[in-house]
């Protein structure tokens with residue numbers, strides 16, 4: 029029916045049959061050029077994005093994907109590193125509230141008393157990879173049926189892979205380890221960043237066979253997280 033209204037999506041942007049993504053990380057593709065224009069206009073695009081009035085440093089298409097993922101997985105616990113103003117934690121907590129299931133623990137090295145309170149959110153202040161932080165989160169996730177992890181703190185490769193090693197094991201089979209901002213370091217934005225989340229993902233996949241990239245969640249073509257949605261399969 030929709031194909032009759034809009035035409036079947038078979039153009040450049042359609043997902044490749046082998047499950048490859050839309051090529052957003054290729055800066056010359058249409059999605060890649062849009063991603064660069066969008067990212068580089070940050071002050072009026074992703075930096076000026078709010079959820080219920082709280083700044084949320086996300087692309088709205090990715091937020092919609094989070095809603096679909098949370099609905100699909102129904103996590104009992106979502107672990108987020110990198111709270112910033114609390115917008116993404118608040119967003120995920122609101123989705124959990126609508127589903128009647130799930131809590132969020134959000135970690136940031138910086139305290140910020142203005143982060144929005146929500147009955148389903150617990151903010152933890154401290155370095156995400158400090159043993160006491162990791163131990164606290166391990167304790168909170170013990171015995172949970174489904175756990176999802178979102179890494180969105182310090183985007184340098186060394187830190188991201190440390191977080192992946194620390195928190196990857198908490199992700200339950202069928203759930204996701206989401207590595208934010210794999211788009212930086214030229215995939216296709218911020219070419220001069222240096223090794224970042226994408227490079228951490230590639231190294232991590234080589235050492236942990238329990239995870240695979242699930243490019244279905246890149247279906248809207250534009251994402252800050254190309255190859256960043258990792259499904260735990262084993």
Ligand SMILES: C[S@@+](CC[C@H](N)C(=O)[O-])C[C@H]1O[C@@H](n2cnc3c(N)ncnc32)[C@H](O)[C@@H]1O
Pocket residue numbers: 083084085086109110111112113114115116117135136137138154155156157180181182
């Ligand atoms: C990109 S922002 C998070 C954005 C937020 N998730 C959102 O979508 O609105 C990154 C945050 O990571 C925090 N951060 C940086 N290094 C960290 C570390 N080692 N441990 C925990 N948080 C860290 C920063 O203080 C900052 O608030």
